[in-house]
Amino acid sequence: MPGPASRVVYLGLDGATEAVLRPAFERGWMPNLQALWRRSATGTLWSSEPMVTPVAWTSFLTGCHPPTHGIHEFHYLDPVDRTILPNHAGRIRVPTLWDTLSERGHEIVSLGLPMTYPPPDVRGLVVAGSDAPGLQWAFAQCPDFGEEILRDLPGYSHKVLWKRRPRSIEELRTVSRHNQEVFRAQADAAERADARCDWTAMMVHFHNLDGIQHRLWPYLDLDETAEHQPDWTVEVVNCLRELDRAVGRLLELASRRNAAIIALSDHGFGPCRALVDVNGLLCQAGLQRRLPYGTRISYRMRRLRDRFDRWKRRRTPDGTARRGPRSIEGEVGCDWSKTVAFAPFGQLCGSIFLNPKLVSGSSAASRVIAEIIDTCRAAEDPDTGQPLFADAFDVAERYNLDPAAEGLPDVLAPSTDGYQAMAKWDPFCRSLLRPDPNLPATHRTDGVVAIEAPGILPGTRLDAELPDIAPTSLSLLGLTIPEVMEGRVLEEVQDLSRIQAAAGMSLPHRPAID
Incomplete structure (x- = not known):
C-alpha cells in the first residue's frame, strides 16, 4: 500500500538541542528551521546508551538498540589479539535502512553520515562521514561523484573542524569561515546528487554543529556559563545562520521533489561541569x-611503537593512521x-x-x-x-x-x-x-526531532527514541518494516497521515528564507 510520502529527506543536525534551537528561533538566527518546526510534529528524540556518535547514528540507521546492532563505542577490543580498533560500518550486525531501501529497488543519497564507512553496497550515492580516513575514502562508493565534488566544490569536507576551542578571535574567524564554506558545500553537493540520482531517501548530515556547541557553547549566551564577548558571538551566530541557509536550500529541494522531511539529532547538549x-x-x-611516572619506560616505549606503526601505515598506498590497531599497553599505564x-x-x-x-x-x-x-x-x-x-x-x-x-x-x-x-x-x-576549558559543553540524552509529511498536524508532540525513526520512515513510504527493527512506528504521526494521504494531499511549498 502506498504511503503518504514517496520520498524522505533527512536533516542530520548533529547534537541539535532544544536548549539552543529555542533561543536561536527567538533571536531570528535560524528562520528556515524555525519555519520547519512550526509546520511539523516535534519533540524529544532520546539518544542511545552511550550517547556517542557511532552508537547513536547506528541506532538511527538500523532501527535497533546497541545490543542488536553491535556498535557500543568509537572503538572495540579485538577478541583475538586484544588490540584496540575503531568501529566501522562493516561491524554493524543487522541490515540498515539504506540496505532495506536498496534491496527493494530504491536509490539513496547519503552525505556525511557517520558509520557508513566502509561504504555499503547499495543503490545510489553514499559519501561517508568523519570516520572515513580521508576524503578520497569518503567517496569510495561513488568515485565519479567524488571527482565532480572535489573539482567543483573545494569547500566540501568530511572532517571535524572544531577540534579544540579557538585560542584567539583570529583563529575563531578562520575556522568559522571554513565551517560556513563546508555548510554551503554540503547543500551544493546535495543538489548535485539530486541531479544524478532518482532517490527515495536523502540524508545530509551536518557534523560540525556538534563541534560548534562542544567548543563555543559560552558564546551562545544561553546560561550561567555565558561569556559576553560580542565579536566571538558574531562568528558563532554566522555559522548557525549559514547552517540555516543550507537547510533552507534542502527544504526547497524537498519541496520540488514532494518529499517528507525528518530533521533529527543524535543527542542533545549542555554545559560540561x-x-x-x-x-x-x-x-x-x-x-x-x-605505574609511577618515573617507571613508565615500557608504557612510553609501547606508545612510541604504536605511533611509529601509524606513521608507517600513513605512507603506504592504501594506509591510514586512523584505522590501525593500538595496544592496550600503549593506552593505559x-x-x-x-x-x-x-x-x-x-x-x-x-x-x-x-x-x-x-x-x-x-x-x-x-x-x-x-x-x-x-x-x-x-x-x-x-x-x-x-x-x-x-x-x-x-x-x-x-x-x-x-x-x-x-x-x-x-x-x-x-x-x-x-x-x-x-x-x-x-x-x-x-x-x-x-x-576542561577546551570542552565547555558536552552531550546530553535529549535530542530533537521534527517530522513534516502529508497530513502531519503541526504542533503534535513527539516522545521518541532514535531506533523509532527508521520504521517510521518506512511506514511513511508505505513499505514493510523488517522484523529485526526494534523501534516503534510513531503512530501519533502516522494515523492522521494515512487519512490525509488517502484524500490525495501533498506537501505544501516551503519557501527558503535567506
Missing part, C-alpha cells in the same frame, strides 16, 4: 595500580600484575574491562564486576552530590552475550548529563574531576 577520570576511579577503589580492571577507551561512558590474567572463572569475574558497578554508582561530585554516572551495568547480564567474544567491555557506565567520563587523562592530574 567536569571530566571524570575512569581509570583514576578504579585506582581509588583498589582495582587498578598505575598500569602495573598489570596488580590491575584487575581498566578502561582503555571511552568518551561519555566508562568502558571497563577485566584483566583476564588476574580475573579467571565466572565467580571471580562476577565479584569484580559487582565491585566495579558499586564503585561507579557510588561516585559523586563532591561539590554538588550529583552522581557521576547515570547507570553502571554488567554487559553480559543486560545484553545476554559474551563481551569478550564481541570485543565489548565487561561493564558500561554511561555518564550523567553534564559530566564526561574519559579514559584518557593527564598523567600529572590526580583529581578524579576536572573542568
Whole structure:
C-alpha cells in the first residue's frame, strides 16, 4: 500500500538541542528551521546508551538498540589479539535502512553520515562521514561523484573542524569561515546528487554543529556559563545562520521533489561541569595500580611503537593512521600484575574491562564486576552530590552475550548529563574531576526531532527514541518494516497521515528564507 510520502529527506543536525534551537528561533538566527518546526510534529528524540556518535547514528540507521546492532563505542577490543580498533560500518550486525531501501529497488543519497564507512553496497550515492580516513575514502562508493565534488566544490569536507576551542578571535574567524564554506558545500553537493540520482531517501548530515556547541557553547549566551564577548558571538551566530541557509536550500529541494522531511539529532547538549577520570576511579577503589611516572619506560616505549606503526601505515598506498590497531599497553599505564580492571577507551561512558590474567572463572569475574558497578554508582561530585554516572551495568547480564567474544567491555557506565567520563587523562592530574576549558559543553540524552509529511498536524508532540525513526520512515513510504527493527512506528504521526494521504494531499511549498 502506498504511503503518504514517496520520498524522505533527512536533516542530520548533529547534537541539535532544544536548549539552543529555542533561543536561536527567538533571536531570528535560524528562520528556515524555525519555519520547519512550526509546520511539523516535534519533540524529544532520546539518544542511545552511550550517547556517542557511532552508537547513536547506528541506532538511527538500523532501527535497533546497541545490543542488536553491535556498535557500543568509537572503538572495540579485538577478541583475538586484544588490540584496540575503531568501529566501522562493516561491524554493524543487522541490515540498515539504506540496505532495506536498496534491496527493494530504491536509490539513496547519503552525505556525511557517520558509520557508513566502509561504504555499503547499495543503490545510489553514499559519501561517508568523519570516520572515513580521508576524503578520497569518503567517496569510495561513488568515485565519479567524488571527482565532480572535489573539482567543483573545494569547500566540501568530511572532517571535524572544531577540534579544540579557538585560542584567539583570529583563529575563531578562520575556522568559522571554513565551517560556513563546508555548510554551503554540503547543500551544493546535495543538489548535485539530486541531479544524478532518482532517490527515495536523502540524508545530509551536518557534523560540525556538534563541534560548534562542544567548543563555543559560552558564546551562545544561553546560561550561567555565558561569556559576553560580542565579536566571538558574531562568528558563532554566522555559522548557525549559514547552517540555516543550507537547510533552507534542502527544504526547497524537498519541496520540488514532494518529499517528507525528518530533521533529527543524535543527542542533545549542555554545559560540561567536569571530566571524570575512569581509570583514576578504579585506582581509588583498589582495582587498578598505575605505574609511577618515573617507571613508565615500557608504557612510553609501547606508545612510541604504536605511533611509529601509524606513521608507517600513513605512507603506504592504501594506509591510514586512523584505522590501525593500538595496544592496550600503549593506552593505559598500569602495573598489570596488580590491575584487575581498566578502561582503555571511552568518551561519555566508562568502558571497563577485566584483566583476564588476574580475573579467571565466572565467580571471580562476577565479584569484580559487582565491585566495579558499586564503585561507579557510588561516585559523586563532591561539590554538588550529583552522581557521576547515570547507570553502571554488567554487559553480559543486560545484553545476554559474551563481551569478550564481541570485543565489548565487561561493564558500561554511561555518564550523567553534564559530566564526561574519559579514559584518557593527564598523567600529572590526580583529581578524579576536572573542568576542561577546551570542552565547555558536552552531550546530553535529549535530542530533537521534527517530522513534516502529508497530513502531519503541526504542533503534535513527539516522545521518541532514535531506533523509532527508521520504521517510521518506512511506514511513511508505505513499505514493510523488517522484523529485526526494534523501534516503534510513531503512530501519533502516522494515523492522521494515512487519512490525509488517502484524500490525495501533498506537501505544501516551503519557501527558503535567506
